[in-house]
Amino acid sequence: MIQSFLVALIAGIGHIDERLFGMTMMERPLVICTLVGLVYGDVKTGLILGAQIELLSMGVVGIGANAAPPDVILGGALSTALVLQSHTDPKLALALVMPIAAFAMATKYITYVPLNQILSQKSLEAAGRGDTKTMERNQWLGLFNYFIFPFLIALVAMLLGAPVFKSLVKFIPDWLTGGFALAAGILPALGFALLMQLTFTKKFAPYLFLGFILVAFFKLTNIGVAMVGAVIAALILLSNSSGVEGKTEDNEI
Known part of the structure; x- marks a missing residue:
């Protein structure tokens, strides 16, 4: 329970990093996964997974107003935590990170993004009236939304998903585990290739x-x-x- 809470806390703080602290790089998978590894007493595995997920996500960027990249903060935190908690092959985390990240991004657009759009509109109306107190309150409420929803998503996923994940891992055949291991080697290279496509x-x-x-x-x-x-x-x-x-x-x- 405490470990699940700490993982959720890491995911929540990662989402408000640049909005509150001025981008301390807390939101990067390398930092997120290392902190999750620290929670489970395996910093080395957390650091290795963080570096691999960092390579995978380096070329995943959002271009334009309607294009948003997968949420690698929740994806990295949850995939690393599930693998460390179930004591399975760490390479399985790389196969989990992008599906989890895509699901997390989908939940983002049906939870706190609409709420923050409402707060933004209210702030514009308050600015027209010169109501600075309402503007300040809405600013802090929006920041709170960016923290609390990822925190709750991660906490629910850890409390409900971890036991199910442990049970499923026992039934994964060796050939599928081998496929995950193969994907683990390809995905970081794919991420680096995507980055090179943008910068080369x-x-x-x-x-x-x-x-x-x-x-x-x-x-x-x-x-x-x-x-x-x-x-x-x-x-x-x-x-x-x-x-x-x-x-x-x-x-x-």
Whole structure:
């Protein structure tokens, strides 16, 4: 019960992070899943799952007013919690995260989003009257809605869904578990591919191939590649800054 409450609390706080605290990155799956792992006494698994779900969700973005990405905050928190609570293969979390995230996004648009739209309209009317107290109250009520509904959804899912999930896991055949394990390896790569589709240009192509060469031929780890990337970024920064200084000196002369 206490663990379910804490998971729900993490999910609720994750939803109000940027609206109240100024985006501390609490809403990112890497942080959410690590905190859930801390609740269940398995920070390592929570961190690993968070990193994989982070890769999966990096390229999942909402473009336009009517396009909203799946709710990876609830998806990451609940999938990690269900897997850790049932002591099943952690790779199963990656197969669960997107269905849960899509369901959470659907519930969002039938619960607190309509309520907050009403509050926004009331605030506009209050602004026309110069009623700042009503505007402030509606602001805090809207923030409360963003917290309480994800909190309740996560709490109900943990209290009602966890026992059912534990029972279902016992009947999952090995071939299906193997399929989940295969999907666990593909989904993060898919997320990274979606991100590259948004950001990849000819200008960055050499760095992509450099990373591939370092891993494929020189067997560098991710940390090693990251260090090489940091050195290259520092060299580019120094080169650009020296160029700006040179132009400034020429202008002064």
